[in-house]
Amino acid sequence: TENITFFHExxxxxxxxxxxxxxxxxxxxxxxxxxxxxxxxxxxxxTPLKHLGYKAAMVNFSDIYAMGGLPKQIVVGLALSNRFxxxxxxxxxxxxxxxxxxxxxxxVGGDTTSSTSGLIISITAMGAVAKDALVKRSGAxxxxxxxxxxxxxxxxMGLQLLEREKQVYLEHPTIQPDLAGHExxxxxxxxxxxxxxxIKMLNEMEVQPTSMIDISDxxxxxxxxxxxxxxxxxxxxxxxxxxxxxxxRLSEIFKINPITAALNGGEDYELLFTIAQAxxxxxxxxxxxxxxxxxxEASAGCVITLNEGTDVALKAQGFNHMTDSAS
Amino acid sequence: TENITFFHExxxxxxxxxxxxxxxxxxxxxxxxxxxxxxxxxxxxxTPLKHLGYKAAMVNFSDIYAMGGLPKQIVVGLALSNRFxxxxxxxxxxxxxxxxxxxxxxxVGGDTTSSTSGLIISITAMGAVAKDALVKRSGAxxxxxxxxxxxxxxxxMGLQLLEREKQVYLEHPTIQPDLAGHExxxxxxxxxxxxxxxIKMLNEMEVQPTSMIDISDxxxxxxxxxxxxxxxxxxxxxxxxxxxxxxxRLSEIFKINPITAALNGGEDYELLFTIAQAxxxxxxxxxxxxxxxxxxEASAGCVITLNEGTDVALKAQGFNHMTDSAS
Numbered sequence: 001t002e003n004i005t006f007f008h009e010x011x012x013x014x015x016x017x018x019x020x021x022x023x024x025x026x027x028x029x030x031x032x033x034x035x036x037x038x039x040x041x042x043x044x045x046x047t048p049l050k051h052l053g054y055k056a057a058m059v060n061f062s063d064i065y066a067m068g069g070l071p072k073q074i075v076v077g078l079a080l081s082n083r084f085x086x087x088x089x090x091x092x093x094x095x096x097x098x099x100x101x102x103x104x105x106x107x108v109g110g111d112t113t114s115s116t117s118g119l120i121i122s123i124t125a126m127g128a129v130a131k132d133a134l135v136k137r138s139g140a141x142x143x144x145x146x147x148x149x150x151x152x153x154x155x156x157m158g159l160q161l162l163e164r165e166k167q168v169y170l171e172h173p174t175i176q177p178d179l180a181g182h183e184x185x186x187x188x189x190x191x192x193x194x195x196x197x198x199i200k201m202l203n204e205m206e207v208q209p210t211s212m213i214d215i216s217d218x219x220x221x222x223x224x225x226x227x228x229x230x231x232x233x234x235x236x237x238x239x240x241x242x243x244x245x246x247x248x249r250l251s252e253i254f255k256i257n258p259i260t261a262a263l264n265g266g267e268d269y270e271l272l273f274t275i276a277q278a279x280x281x282x283x284x285x286x287x288x289x290x291x292x293x294x295x296x297e298a299s300a301g302c303v304i305t306l307n308e309g310t311d312v313a314l315k316a317q318g319f320n321h322m323t324d325s326a327s
Numbered sequence: 328t329e330n331i332t333f334f335h336e337x338x339x340x341x342x343x344x345x346x347x348x349x350x351x352x353x354x355x356x357x358x359x360x361x362x363x364x365x366x367x368x369x370x371x372x373x374t375p376l377k378h379l380g381y382k383a384a385m386v387n388f389s390d391i392y393a394m395g396g397l398p399k400q401i402v403v404g405l406a407l408s409n410r411f412x413x414x415x416x417x418x419x420x421x422x423x424x425x426x427x428x429x430x431x432x433x434x435v436g437g438d439t440t441s442s443t444s445g446l447i448i449s450i451t452a453m454g455a456v457a458k459d460a461l462v463k464r465s466g467a468x469x470x471x472x473x474x475x476x477x478x479x480x481x482x483x484m485g486l487q488l489l490e491r492e493k494q495v496y497l498e499h500p501t502i503q504p505d506l507a508g509h510e511x512x513x514x515x516x517x518x519x520x521x522x523x524x525x526i527k528m529l530n531e532m533e534v535q536p537t538s539m540i541d542i543s544d545x546x547x548x549x550x551x552x553x554x555x556x557x558x559x560x561x562x563x564x565x566x567x568x569x570x571x572x573x574x575x576r577l578s579e580i581f582k583i584n585p586i587t588a589a590l591n592g593g594e595d596y597e598l599l600f601t602i603a604q605a606x607x608x609x610x611x612x613x614x615x616x617x618x619x620x621x622x623x624e625a626s627a628g629c630v631i632t633l634n635e636g637t638d639v640a641l642k643a644q645g646f647n648h649m650t651d652s653a654s
Contacts, residue, residue: 037440037442077362118444120362124358124404
């Protein structure tokens with residue numbers, strides 16, 4: 001471990017002692033932890049281990065970005081049964097290291113142990129944020145604009161595609177999977193990218209979000225979290241929700257309303273945040289950022305205006321009205 | 328989570344947002360992670376969940392103490408199958424919270440998820456240490472004294488006892504377990520206590536260890552780690568190794584040499600450290616600290632002088648000579 005070079009001067013000592021050591025200046029430190037369990041969070045029959053390592057790291061980076069901070073260090077816990085060869089651990093770590101490389105994060109420690117069945121990955125990310133740049137879930141004000149980065153529903157559609165091809169393969173092992181043309185949604189599912197670029201961009205544009213969360217469980221549930229933490233309601237518009245053309249194409253194939261994928265699908269790892277109306281001019285021509293509605297008083301509840309014109313209450317799980325009426 | 332009071336002014340924000348936030352001053356931050364897997368690290372047939380939570384926290388605190396620091400915050404990852412009722416999670420957390428209470432640590436976040444089988448606990452502890460008080464594994468000098476806290480082999484003997492009673496129970500379910508008089512070794516196995524007191528004591532005595540490690544895998548393997556990291560050899564003496572009377576009693580019952588339990592047993596979570604000879608007077612009458620030998624030049628290797636007078640090379644796994652000759 002003597003030859004490892006770290007990104008951060010604050011990283012004084014990595015793996016090889018009892019604990020990693022780092023030196024934070026006067027910023028706030030941030031820490032986030034997530035566990036991914038085989039058979040629950042991933043299916044190794046269609047998930048390359050390198051992608052899995054990459055995603056496990058991204059999930060944690062995303063939590064740090066959602067506080068307005070930058071991840072600096074991670075520690076990795078792995079438990080795996082003896083059906084995994086040593087090369088499997090190496091592949092996983094290759095993905096983790098690639099994610100760290102791209103996001104300038106130091107891998108400072110870990111613990112690999114045996115499991116009686118399956119693979120479990122536990123990653124804890126530490127980061128830092130300037131004290132005046134910290135963004136909590138609870139800071140939104142009524143009339144603040146609700147903004148999302150990127151587009152939504154892709155990871156969910158990617159999952160539908162992978163599950164379909166797995167079923168085809170199980171029934172007809174000689175048929176080759178038909179994934180051509182769907183690279184975008186597959187990558188959204190298998191190799192998501194946490195939005196470091198958005199945090200940097202907001203910083204450069206001098207836009208300080210009033211509240212923020214990352215979209216791991218679907219837009220609906222994250223909006224409800226933000227609203228509850230801020231003691232407010234919210235109002236969004238179906239026709240504003242950003243969707244990739246392939247999500248719309250696949251929604252017809254799978255008979256799933258694309259808005260349902262965006263609201264309830266999850267795993268997009270985009271950022272959902274609120275900004276003061278005064279900041280609208282700074283973001284309005286930015287192709288990475290889409291205003292989808294605004295915060296309201298708590299008494300108004302959390303509402304989506306559908307394209308057909310009706311208002312429907314947002315629910316955390318299963319937007320049934322829309323699923324049921326999906327063409 | 329609004330009513331939670333934190334020990335550390337540095338803990339700004341706990342569970343409930345994307346990441347915990349804390350404010351470290353000018354100290355070094357420390358981080359350590361450990362995973363405990365059912366069927367590998369613990370057996371729920373004789374491990375109360377509350378004790379398990381307590382131990383899982385202690386294992387991580389111990390890593391922070393072994394750097395000379397104090398743990399400040401932990402995050403907890405749990406994966407458990409649906410055979411565990413909600414009360415099981417509550418019991419586990421009760422043990423974790425008790426450990427945190429006693430060691431003045433803030434539980435700042437967590438992630439609970441499902442598992443396809445069994446229980447997995449992943450804890451990451453963060454701590455801090457004054458820059459001039461950081462103790463690495465690599466700082467020992469030749470002729471430094473080797474010191475251990477407390478006594479060794481107890482956790483291993485406790486495990487033998489629990490395994491024996493489990494077998495008796497499996498064969499004769501009506502026989503009550505016979506554990507009376509062995510409370511000490513059972514507690515060493517089921518509810519170990521990380522040595523916060525030793526770190527505080529060394530500080531008060533103005534003893535700065537030159538190197539340190541916690542004893543999780545047995546004295547042999549930890550001594551080899553310290554020696555390798557410091558580029559030295561070591562020489563210890565069988566008759567100096569501190570043993571509890573119950574460890575000696577049980578060693579006769581189980582036909583296990585008590586020194587084998589100390590050298591290879593592990594899980595004692597005592598501290599093993601080196602000090603300059605000039606500091607000997609400060610520790611010599613302390614009943615919590617036992618000098619067991621000294622560091623040597625690397626060329627001398629790592630050696631134990633047995634009571635019978637012969638010198639034997641220390642090995643990381645299985646001290647076979649002694650096991651074989653156990654009475």
